[in-house]
Amino acid sequence: MEGRILVKDRYFVPYIPYERLEKAIDAVAERINHDFKHFNGTPIILCVLNGSILFTGELMKRLTFPCEFSSIRLSSYEGTLSTGVTRKVLGLTSSIKGRTVIVVEDIVDTGKTITDLHALLLDAGAADVKICTMLLKPDVYKKDLKLDYVAMEIENRFIVGFGLDYDQLGRNYKDIYILDNSVEKTAMKHFLIFGPPGAGKGTQAAKIIDRFGLRHVSTGDLLRREIAAGTPLGLQAKTLIDKGELVPDSVVEGMIASELDNNPDAKGFIFDGFPRTTAQAEHLDAMLSARGEKINAVISLMIPDETVFERIRHRAEIENRVDDTKPEIIRNRIDTYHAKTEPVIAFYKGKGVYREIDGLGTIDEVFGKVSALLDEYLPA
Numbered sequence: 001m002e003g004r005i006l007v008k009d010r011y012f013v014p015y016i017p018y019e020r021l022e023k024a025i026d027a028v029a030e031r032i033n034h035d036f037k038h039f040n041g042t043p044i045i046l047c048v049l050n051g052s053i054l055f056t057g058e059l060m061k062r063l064t065f066p067c068e069f070s071s072i073r074l075s076s077y078e079g080t081l082s083t084g085v086t087r088k089v090l091g092l093t094s095s096i097k098g099r100t101v102i103v104v105e106d107i108v109d110t111g112k113t114i115t116d117l118h119a120l121l122l123d124a125g126a127a128d129v130k131i132c133t134m135l136l137k138p139d140v141y142k143k144d145l146k147l148d149y150v151a152m153e154i155e156n157r158f159i160v161g162f163g164l165d166y167d168q169l170g171r172n173y174k175d176i177y178i179l180d181n182s183v184e185k186t187a188m189k190h191f192l193i194f195g196p197p198g199a200g201k202g203t204q205a206a207k208i209i210d211r212f213g214l215r216h217v218s219t220g221d222l223l224r225r226e227i228a229a230g231t232p233l234g235l236q237a238k239t240l241i242d243k244g245e246l247v248p249d250s251v252v253e254g255m256i257a258s259e260l261d262n263n264p265d266a267k268g269f270i271f272d273g274f275p276r277t278t279a280q281a282e283h284l285d286a287m288l289s290a291r292g293e294k295i296n297a298v299i300s301l302m303i304p305d306e307t308v309f310e311r312i313r314h315r316a317e318i319e320n321r322v323d324d325t326k327p328e329i330i331r332n333r334i335d336t337y338h339a340k341t342e343p344v345i346a347f348y349k350g351k352g353v354y355r356e357i358d359g360l361g362t363i364d365e366v367f368g369k370v371s372a373l374l375d376e377y378l379p380a
């Protein structure tokens with residue numbers, strides 16, 4: 001069982017290991033088997049989606065009497081039935097008229113869901129309705145409806161795993177985890193560093209991570225790391241790069257998502273070289289907002305095109321890159337930069353997070369201005 005896990009924007013800690021669930025499911029299945037051993041007919045095992053999917057699977061493979069399977073989902077749709085119940089059943093896969101139904105639920109909390117469903121099933125003509133729930137929070141359950149089979153009782157705390165979700169996430173964990181109230185997760189603060197070639201992005205980013213404890217994310221570095229490590233993603237990227245093709249957005253975004261997942265304790269990220277297009281900017285936005293986070297500021301290092309020109313040519317001379325000393329090639333790089341980044345800049349201007357910094361001056365002079373800006377977001 002893993003230690004602390006991050007589901008969306010919250011930490012959860014181990015609560016019920018799978019082995020204990022298995023034992024509780026063994027016991028409840030044995031009781032059901034005992035009760036239905038001499039049953040005259042074929043009951044329907046009714047899985048209440050989505051939460052009960054794992055529990056129903058585990059339970060059914062332990063049942064030893066003839067039974068059928070069906071599943072339903074309850075919508076929050078407001079339609080009135082004869083019972084006054086205001087929920088709608090979606091996708092009941094077989095007729096339950098005159099049948100005995102064993103409802104399989106993941107968890108009963110206040111009991112609202114299960115009492116609604118019980119009434120709905122009788123309304124639809126079920127002859128008898130039995131309730132089986134994996135978990136019950138007895139401190140909150142306020143209804144009179146008898147719960148025939150309860151595998152395990154738990155305290156009134158929020159849990160995830162083994163089918164149970166937090167905002168649709170966390171269902172896939174095999175064990176059950178409980179919300180860790182001891183850590184109030186503070187949202188990370190993310191920044192972009194922007195600027196034409198030669199503006200000193202790399203230099204400033206290095207000083208920023210040193211001073212502010214942000215994680216530097218350069219998509220170029222990430223790709224090279226995946227390729228060097230020979231991961232499936234790296235191999236896919238390498239094949240594309242070798243063919244002279246661009247690595248698709250989804251790959252780059254996947255790498256960034258795993259950087260975010262693997263560094264839950266970082267104060268935030270400083271993105272460098274990404275996003276390059278408005279589509280990427282929109283994806284990044286969606287990815288961060290799913291975590292309750294956002295780009296707090298875009299730091300744009302501004303230097304005049306003439307300075308870019310001189311710096312690129314100077315660098316090319318020092319590094320002896322003959323191609324880069326040709327004026328038309330340098331002009332082309334500068335034009336490409338403007339054409340590509342202008343829409344991304346417009347995107348962030350629209351969100352009110354775009355901040356320009358004069359990139360002329362010594363490294364320390366520029367860093368003084370960058371620091372003053374970041375201090376607004378990350379006070380010491």
Ligand code: IMP
Nearest residue numbers: 108109110111112113157158159164165
């Ligand atoms: P009730 O109608 O208050 O009994 O709530 C039952 C439903 O709430 C369950 O089917 C779950 O979808 C959800 N639920 C209640 N408690 C938890 C929990 O601790 N974790 C995840 N979902 C829960």
Ligand code: MG
Nearest residue numbers: 049050051106
């Ligand atoms: Mg549920």
